[in-house]
Amino acid sequence: MNSTTPYSLRPIGRVHSQLADRKDAPDQGSEGAPEAWIEIREEFKPAIDGIMAGSEIILLTWLHRSDRNTLQVHPRYNPGNPLKGVFATRAPDRPNPIGLHRVQVLEIAEPVRLKVSPLEALDGTPVIDIKPVLSGEH
Amino acid sequence: MNSTTPYSLRPIGRVHSQLADRKDAPDQGSEGAPEAWIEIREEFKPAIDGIMAGSEIILLTWLHRSDRNTLQVHPRYNPGNPLKGVFATRAPDRPNPIGLHRVQVLEIAEPVRLKVSPLEALDGTPVIDIKPVLSGEH
Numbered sequence: 001m002n003s004t005t006p007y008s009l010r011p012i013g014r015v016h017s018q019l020a021d022r023k024d025a026p027d028q029g030s031e032g033a034p035e036a037w038i039e040i041r042e043e044f045k046p047a048i049d050g051i052m053a054g055s056e057i058i059l060l061t062w063l064h065r066s067d068r069n070t071l072q073v074h075p076r077y078n079p080g081n082p083l084k085g086v087f088a089t090r091a092p093d094r095p096n097p098i099g100l101h102r103v104q105v106l107e108i109a110e111p112v113r114l115k116v117s118p119l120e121a122l123d124g125t126p127v128i129d130i131k132p133v134l135s136g137e138h
Numbered sequence: 139m140n141s142t143t144p145y146s147l148r149p150i151g152r153v154h155s156q157l158a159d160r161k162d163a164p165d166q167g168s169e170g171a172p173e174a175w176i177e178i179r180e181e182f183k184p185a186i187d188g189i190m191a192g193s194e195i196i197l198l199t200w201l202h203r204s205d206r207n208t209l210q211v212h213p214r215y216n217p218g219n220p221l222k223g224v225f226a227t228r229a230p231d232r233p234n235p236i237g238l239h240r241v242q243v244l245e246i247a248e249p250v251r252l253k254v255s256p257l258e259a260l261d262g263t264p265v266i267d268i269k270p271v272l273s274g275e276h
Contacts, residue, residue, distance in 0.1 A: 088189045
């Protein structure tokens, strides 16, 4: 395996949200993003055992509408901000467009759906991983 | 595009660390993990512009030695702990083995290397994304 080997991700679920367009999405989760439902693929149901209403979790998503060739951006896409490397920003356009969202679980429903808030991800965004927030991180 | 479409990751760099084996790695970054160097692929150099010594960053890695079929684990791999879904743990074995590491940048060297601490990732682990820590998260 050499250093350019690509790795393949499998979506484990999908976002259902009222956010339909990138222009509707706030820049950060804390800026007025809505509640959303995460639909988990049924084959992964055993993997959410231990997540409860009230849990703080980190959702990793695949920002499928992003431009993967962008290496620098004007932060918040404001041309008045000087160009900055995408790894020093949370811009969705980046070589591997992974979204990182800290959310709270509000409700768990059958068959496998998690209601979370706040989430700035667009409707249809694939979810690729879920992790607990570690107390030592905060 | 349907819900099972796989997505392909490109490594943007690689970890150089004294941690050679999974048994050497502490379970969490804060438990005595060492310093490490992140070697960034030269083509992505423009993307780190804005990262400075002292910056707090989130490294996303691809835990390439993980088992992707594991859905439940005994937390910390201690058989005395009841089984739990991997999405409720930080276990490296999971459907998409993405590692999430909050580290501080200690030094930036030529051509493109970042010295960071603490990092529990094994030597050779691919790095797939870098994000700034947001002040609102802490």
